[in-house]
Amino acid sequence: MKMVFRWFGEGNDHVPLSYIKQIPGTTGIVWGLHDIEVGEKWPLDKILKVKNKAEQNGLNIDVVESVNVHEDIKLGRPTRDHYIENYKETLKELSKVGVKVICYNFMPVFDWIRSDLFKKLEDGSTALFYEKSKIENMDPTELVNDFLKNDEFTLPGWEPDRLGKLSELFDAYQGINEEDLWDNLKYFLEKILPIAEECDIKMAIHPDDPPWSVFGLPRIITNRQSIRKLLNLVDNPYNGISFCSGSLGANESNDLPAMVKEFGDRIYFAHIRNIKRYKNGDFIETSHRTSDGSIDIYEIVQAYHEIDYKWYVRPDHGRHIWEEESRPGYGLYDRALGIMYLWGIWDSLERIKGDV
Numbered sequence: 593m594k595m596v597f598r599w600f601g602e603g604n605d606h607v608p609l610s611y612i613k614q615i616p617g618t619t620g621i622v623w624g625l626h627d628i629e630v631g632e633k634w635p636l637d638k639i640l641k642v643k644n645k646a647e648q649n650g651l652n653i654d655v656v657e658s659v660n661v662h663e664d665i666k667l668g669r670p671t672r673d674h675y676i677e678n679y680k681e682t683l684k685e686l687s688k689v690g691v692k693v694i695c696y697n698f699m700p701v702f703d704w705i706r707s708d709l710f711k712k713l714e715d716g717s718t719a720l721f722y723e724k725s726k727i728e729n730m731d732p733t734e735l736v737n738d739f740l741k742n743d744e745f746t747l748p749g750w751e752p753d754r755l756g757k758l759s760e761l762f763d764a765y766q767g768i769n770e771e772d773l774w775d776n777l778k779y780f781l782e783k784i785l786p787i788a789e790e791c792d793i794k795m796a797i798h799p800d801d802p803p804w805s806v807f808g809l810p811r812i813i814t815n816r817q818s819i820r821k822l823l824n825l826v827d828n829p830y831n832g833i834s835f836c837s838g839s840l841g842a843n844e845s846n847d848l849p850a851m852v853k854e855f856g857d858r859i860y861f862a863h864i865r866n867i868k869r870y871k872n873g874d875f876i877e878t879s880h881r882t883s884d885g886s887i888d889i890y891e892i893v894q895a896y897h898e899i900d901y902k903w904y905v906r907p908d909h910g911r912h913i914w915e916e917e918s919r920p921g922y923g924l925y926d927r928a929l930g931i932m933y934l935w936g937i938w939d940s941l942e943r944i945k946g947d948v
């Protein structure tokens with residue numbers, strides 16, 4: 593596995609690239625141009641700036657997360673073709689600097705959803721928390737206002753401009769069901785994949801987080817069945833997945849190690865993190881260690897090891913520990929600890945294999 597670390601860009605991330613380089617075994621950053629409006633083409637000069645900065649620090653820029661998909665594409669509006677053209681242009685620019693994988697998602701309106709960004713854990717650290725009943729009884733506008741009132745940090749996938757038009761967005765999704773969303777995803781992939789192939793960039797969809805419908809909006813990438821459907825939707829090796837253990841693991845019926853083995857040859861990017869699930873449907877993000885949460889991280893890493901996984905891995909979110917102030921989920925310390933845990937498992941599996 594190739595270890596990479598998410599970085600939000602110069603002036604937009606409190607973690608310096610030189611620190612990332614010091615995390616053992618970390619070879620690249622997972623990046624994006626977060627100041628470009630969703631749907632607009634990414635300019636080469638800005639891409640090159642990131643490349644140069646990363647290279648000066650001995651890090652590659654092989655993985656992009658995310659080139660977000662414009663809402664008109666998800667909605668299947670006639671204007672989608674314009675945004676798909678822009679997406680293709682962005683792919684071409686990214687191929688010029690050697691990008692290998694693009695993580696994207698197809699979730700209507702919201703990317704990830706939580707009820708609390710800094711929920712206190714027993715040990716005094718804080719973490720992202722999902723309180724099911726709170727979300728179910730909440731007006732989405734309330735959630736958006738709550739999340740956006742803190743302007744110290746920007747939240748990936750929560751662009752204020754776009755979410756400022758929330759009621760318009762919700763109106764647009766009236767009458768769009770899961771089948772429609774599948775059709776629109778198919779349309780997008782059919783147009784994009786030939787270019788991805790030409791550019792040798794793997795498209796890797798991120799599952800829905802959490803993997804169920806929220807605020808009445810359809811969500812389709814949620815379990816084993818739906819990933820099968822996605823891979824058959826357009827059967828092309830460039831149509832792949834970002835396999836996120838924390839997102840899919842919120843649904844306890846997802847057998848994650850089995851899914852890694854089944855989909856392994858189409859997983860180009862692995863997000864590994866743990867969560868603790870409660871019986872009432874709530875969950876909280878924990879440290880990566882298996883015994884701290886409900887997800888067997890050891891078994892997941894073992895599954896990757898068994899399939900001889902050669903693609904990219906990142907610790908996904910972490911807790912906020914040691915008084916670190918960071919964007920929710922994206923502190924340096926707990927994610928770096930997560931990396932060491934993953935390497936610990938991986939190295940011992942390698943050693944065992946060598947001894948056999």
Ligand code: DNO
Pocket residue numbers: 657658695696697703704748749798801836838839863908
């Ligand atoms: C959640 C995170 C997501 C992810 C985007 C990708 O598990 O990894 O916020 O960044 O959904 O588009």
Ligand code: MN
Pocket residue numbers: 798836837838839863908
């Ligand atoms: Mn993830």
